[in-house]
Amino acid sequence: MSVAPAPTVGLGDRFARELAELALPWQAEEAPAPRLLVLNEPLATELGIDPGWLRGPDGIGLLTGTVVPAGATPVAQAYSGHQFGGYSPRLGDGRALLLGELSGDDGGLRDLHLKGSGRTPFARGGDGLAAVGPMLREYVVSEAMHALGIPTTRSLSVVATGRQVRRETVLPGAVLARVASSHLRVGSFQYARATGDVDLLRRLADHAISRHHPEAARAERPYLALFEAVLSAQASLVARWMLVGFVHGVMNTDNMTISGETIDYGPCAFLDAYDPETVYSSIDQGGRYRYSNQPLAAEWNLARLVEALLPLLHEDEEQAVALAVAALQGFRPRYEAARTAGMRAKLGLPGTVDDGEVSALVEDLLALLARDHVDLTSFFRALGSAARGDAEPTRLLFLDLAAIDAWTARWQELGPDAAAMDRVNPVYIPRNHLVEEALDAATAGDLGPLERLLDAVSAPYDERPGLERYAGPAPKGFGAYRTFCGT
Numbered sequence: 001m002s003v004a005p006a007p008t009v010g011l012g013d014r015f016a017r018e019l020a021e022l023a024l025p026w027q028a029e030e031a032p033a034p035r036l037l038v039l040n041e042p043l044a045t046e047l048g049i050d051p052g053w054l055r056g057p058d059g060i061g062l063l064t065g066t067v068v069p070a071g072a073t074p075v076a077q078a079y080s081g082h083q084f085g086g087y088s089p090r091l092g093d094g095r096a097l098l099l100g101e102l103s104g105d106d107g108g109l110r111d112l113h114l115k116g117s118g119r120t121p122f123a124r125g126g127d128g129l130a131a132v133g134p135m136l137r138e139y140v141v142s143e144a145m146h147a148l149g150i151p152t153t154r155s156l157s158v159v160a161t162g163r164q165v166r167r168e169t170v171l172p173g174a175v176l177a178r179v180a181s182s183h184l185r186v187g188s189f190q191y192a193r194a195t196g197d198v199d200l201l202r203r204l205a206d207h208a209i210s211r212h213h214p215e216a217a218r219a220e221r222p223y224l225a226l227f228e229a230v231l232s233a234q235a236s237l238v239a240r241w242m243l244v245g246f247v248h249g250v251m252n253t254d255n256m257t258i259s260g261e262t263i264d265y266g267p268c269a270f271l272d273a274y275d276p277e278t279v280y281s282s283i284d285q286g287g288r289y290r291y292s293n294q295p296l297a298a299e300w301n302l303a304r305l306v307e308a309l310l311p312l313l314h315e316d317e318e319q320a321v322a323l324a325v326a327a328l329q330g331f332r333p334r335y336e337a338a339r340t341a342g343m344r345a346k347l348g349l350p351g352t353v354d355d356g357e358v359s360a361l362v363e364d365l366l367a368l369l370a371r372d373h374v375d376l377t378s379f380f381r382a383l384g385s386a387a388r389g390d391a392e393p394t395r396l397l398f399l400d401l402a403a404i405d406a407w408t409a410r411w412q413e414l415g416p417d418a419a420a421m422d423r424v425n426p427v428y429i430p431r432n433h434l435v436e437e438a439l440d441a442a443t444a445g446d447l448g449p450l451e452r453l454l455d456a457v458s459a460p461y462d463e464r465p466g467l468e469r470y471a472g473p474a475p476k477g478f479g480a481y482r483t484f485c486g487t
């Protein structure tokens with residue numbers, strides 16, 4: 001590791017200083033032949049980093065962790081996690097590093113973090129590496145989520161390392177640089193709690209309050225307020241996922257943030273034909289993280305978070321448990337409210353239509369979509385035409401025309417607003433067949449399809465001529481989709 005000559009990027013070490021027990025100073029592995037594959041120039045500019053500098057040797061050094069600014073302390077973060085319900089006391093960044101925090105103009109901090117930067121003491125049996133395909137997948141899907149307005153970590157770059165990675169076949173290796181409002185996870189709290197050091201747990205909670213939920217500091221019970229703020233953020237986040245048909249695929253407690261940002265794009269995918277029982281991940285045999293179970297999985301994770309927080313909630317354990325149980329009960333109503341509000345917007349319905357009527361309309365619609373295997377994204381976008389008086393584009397998607405005609409008539413009575421619908425129902429999402437096509441081409445050396453896909457999904461509500469192939473469902477031959485973790 002070398003030190004960058006000019007202080008081009010100021011990286012703080014607040015996490016490493018305040019929570020040293022959770023931060024293991026470490027350094028990235030050298031990249032034998034680094035080559036920048038994709039750089040998020042608008043994000044770099046937003047972060048106050050010159051994109052031109054990032055493209056140069058010191059910039060690429062920063063993006064692979066091999067050149068760090070003076071004063072920065074890259075660390076591997078320690079955390080625990082329930083993986084598919086089973087507790088792992090010591091996970092941590094096995095192949096990732098927190099380089100440090102960037103300060104925004106608003107005084108807020110953002111983590112600059114690498115994935116695929118080599119083995120750390122948390123690597124267990126892993127090689128510490130990542131392949132080009134999965135890092136580009138995180139890049140494209142996280143940037144699509146951001147453009148959809150869904151809270152998420154952002155992707156700054158993917159650099160091919162020139163190192164080979166052994167998976168089922170030998171693949172080119174890569175390092176992803178990402179930015180997040182922090183990398184604090186439910187699993188961070190589980191780890192702190194498991195140490196038995198209540199002071200550490202309190203420092204972690206104070207750090208989280210200060211960075212993400214500062215209003216909690218003024219509450220009567222700040223740590224309960226912290227929990228409630230995380231619960232609200234997650235209820236809203238998962239509702240947003242459900243509205244666009246996003247399946248995270250690996251909602252382990254180490255992959256759920258305290259900030260409420262989507263994190264760790266491994267086996268994620270978007271629904272095409274609407275089927276609530278959809279599972280994409282090859283290792284999710286019980287369907288724990290299937291589309292329809294995501295709200296329950298989130299609630300389960302939040303129960304693990306509040307368990308970890310118990311010693312901070314009340315000195316009397318019974319009273320702490322009572323506070324925790326009552327707070328957890330807030331999840332379902334918050335989730336339902338966020339989902340109903342989101343569905344109201346997707347259907348273009350005014351505030352005068354009551355929630356009960358919106359919900360009844362939604363449940364009936366989803367049953368029709370499921371029965372006829374209708375493409376979720378195409379349907380909602382086409383519904384804008386129906387609001388303008390042309391129901392043919394939606395009718396074309398169904399087999400049971402009488403049923404959709406009856407539903408459409410009911411909905412039209414309520415006076416939907418077509419222009420408002422077009423602002424919330426995307427035309428372009430990172431469809432599975434397009435993601436695969438782009439990653440296969442990039443792995444073989446052609447970045448063209450990836451760049452075109454990024455261009456489409458970066459302005460998802462803005463229909464553009466020439467991009468028709470990005471708006472339609474997978475071709476018939478694409479078949480059942482399977483995704484993979486930890487690659």
Ligand code: AMP
Binds near residue numbers: 095
């Ligand atoms: P994930 O499911 O990708 O969020 O990863 C779960 C855990 O496995 C985390 O602790 C990762 O750091 C670790 N991990 C995943 N892949 C690797 C790898 N190739 N080498 C080392 N650690 C890994």
Ligand code: MG
Binds near residue numbers: 264
């Ligand atoms: Mg993870």
